[in-house]
Amino acid sequence: MSKIPVAVLGATGNIGQRFVSLLQDHPFFEIAALCSSEGKVGGRLADFWRLDDAALDADVGAREIEPLDARVLARSGAVAAFSALPPEVADGLEAEAARAGAKVFSNASSHRMEDDVPLLVPEVNPDHLRLVERQATFARGGFLTTNPNCSVTGLALVLKPLADAFDFSEAHVSTYQALSGAGYPGVPSLDILANVVPFIESEEEKMRQEAKKILGTLRETVVPSPLDVWANCARVPVREAHLEAVSIPLQEPVEAEDVARALASFRGEPQRRRLPTAPRQPILVRSERNRPQPLLDLNAGEPARARGMAATVGRIRVTDRNLRFFVLSHNTLRGGAGGSVLNAELAARRGYLA
Numbered sequence: 407m408s409k410i411p412v413a414v415l416g417a418t419g420n421i422g423q424r425f426v427s428l429l430q431d432h433p434f435f436e437i438a439a440l441c442s443s444e445g446k447v448g449g450r451l452a453d454f455w456r457l458d459d460a461a462l463d464a465d466v467g468a469r470e471i472e473p474l475d476a477r478v479l480a481r482s483g484a485v486a487a488f489s490a491l492p493p494e495v496a497d498g499l500e501a502e503a504a505r506a507g508a509k510v511f512s513n514a515s516s517h518r519m520e521d522d523v524p525l526l527v528p529e530v531n532p533d534h535l536r537l538v539e540r541q542a543t544f545a546r547g548g549f550l551t552t553n554p555n556c557s558v559t560g561l562a563l564v565l566k567p568l569a570d571a572f573d574f575s576e577a578h579v580s581t582y583q584a585l586s587g588a589g590y591p592g593v594p595s596l597d598i599l600a601n602v603v604p605f606i607e608s609e610e611e612k613m614r615q616e617a618k619k620i621l622g623t624l625r626e627t628v629v630p631s632p633l634d635v636w637a638n639c640a641r642v643p644v645r646e647a648h649l650e651a652v653s654i655p656l657q658e659p660v661e662a663e664d665v666a667r668a669l670a671s672f673r674g675e676p677q678r679r680r681l682p683t684a685p686r687q688p689i690l691v692r693s694e695r696n697r698p699q700p701l702l703d704l705n706a707g708e709p710a711r712a713r714g715m716a717a718t719v720g721r722i723r724v725t726d727r728n729l730r731f732f733v734l735s736h737n738t739l740r741g742g743a744g745g746s747v748l749n750a751e752l753a754a755r756r757g758y759l760a
């Protein structure tokens with residue numbers, strides 16, 4: 407199979423660089439264009455590289471940054487575009503790219519809640535991908551797909567098998583969110599060093615709305631799930647990975663061992679199709695009393711390409727019909743670029759990138 411040419415929009419940012427690290431040696435895709443803001447155009451990607459845990463291939467690093475422009479995309483021959491743009495830029499540009507025939511896989515929030523745009527976590531709601539067929543641009547080959555806010559992805563992954571196995575109507579979650587979730591340069595150092603900031607703009611509302619759409623049922627559009635997620639979100643001085651404390655009032659008595667089994671045995675379409683970026687086991691369950699931790703668990707997931715793509719759950723407790731646990735997931739991999747790449751692998755395997 408010849409590789410599918412793709413572009414990265416916002417290639418110099420946190421998520422953009424993660425995209426490049428995942429795409430530079432991808433079995434399905436090859437990088438055709440790297441686009442970013444005017445100030446970076448003409449520079450080489452290597453000059454802006456900041457990932458200390460991912461090596462940049464010399465030939466990709468030597469590529470010139472190109473302007474963000476639908477004409478650049480057309481000239482590059484890119485079939486798909488991975489977007490790591492801020493929402494205000496993504497809004498018009500992603501729609502324009504889809505109108506021009508590009509298949510857009512976006513991390514931005516701009517189009518997530520539109521009725522005909524899938525908001526995907528491929529293990530949870532792969533059937534929602536079919537929504538792209540309802541988009542006006544689909545007949546000309548272009549469409550838009552999105553992945554959720556980084557704080558929602560790990561939570562949605564665990565809520566799916568729990569909702570399938572047990573009876574509950576709400577989940578309460580407190581987040582400890584990493585700095586990289588705020589983009590680059592992100593939160594000023596003097597605001598966050600030796601500190602915790604108990605407010606992230608719109609995050610709590612996004613967790614509630616996006617979880618309802620992801621866990622919803624596909625009819626003409628997505629009928630939102632009745633499950634309510636009540637969040638308290640905080641930024642903490644951690645570089646990468648979001649930790650979340652989850653509390654769920656259960657309708658019936660449940661054993662902690664049954665919860666652990668439901669989570670650890672969960673598999674989805676990415677695992678059945680053996681997609682390259684799919685972790686063999688999407689939810690790892692730890693029995694140590696002090697896990698998961700960002701430093702120890704952010705890169706959970708096997709094989710090597712799925713590093714950072716598994717969520718880790720620990721400290722599962724059930725007391726008086728109250729289920730409590732911690733879940734941790736990598737915000738720029740599973741909650742960001744890795745999620746989009748997995749969406750694109752699913753789309754490719756389902757024949758949408760032909």
Ligand SMILES: NC(=O)c1ccc[n+]([C@@H]2O[C@H](COP(=O)([O-])OP(=O)(O)OC[C@H]3O[C@@H](n4cnc5c(N)ncnc54)[C@H](OP(=O)(O)O)[C@@H]3O)[C@@H](O)[C@H]2O)c1
Pocket residue numbers: 415416417418419420421422442443444445446474489490491492493495496513514515554555556586587588589590591737738741742
């Ligand atoms: N970080 C996360 O954990 C995470 C997770 C899920 C989703 N997201 C979403 O993913 C998107 C990217 O996030 P990020 O953390 O990677 O942000 P970021 O580090 O600030 O990167 C943004 C990228 O967009 C480029 N850009 C900014 N303004 C532009 C303009 N006017 N024209 C062209 N390019 C422009 C930036 O170029 P410069 O390098 O020149 O600034 C950079 O390449 C956002 O929508 C964010 O909400 C982030």
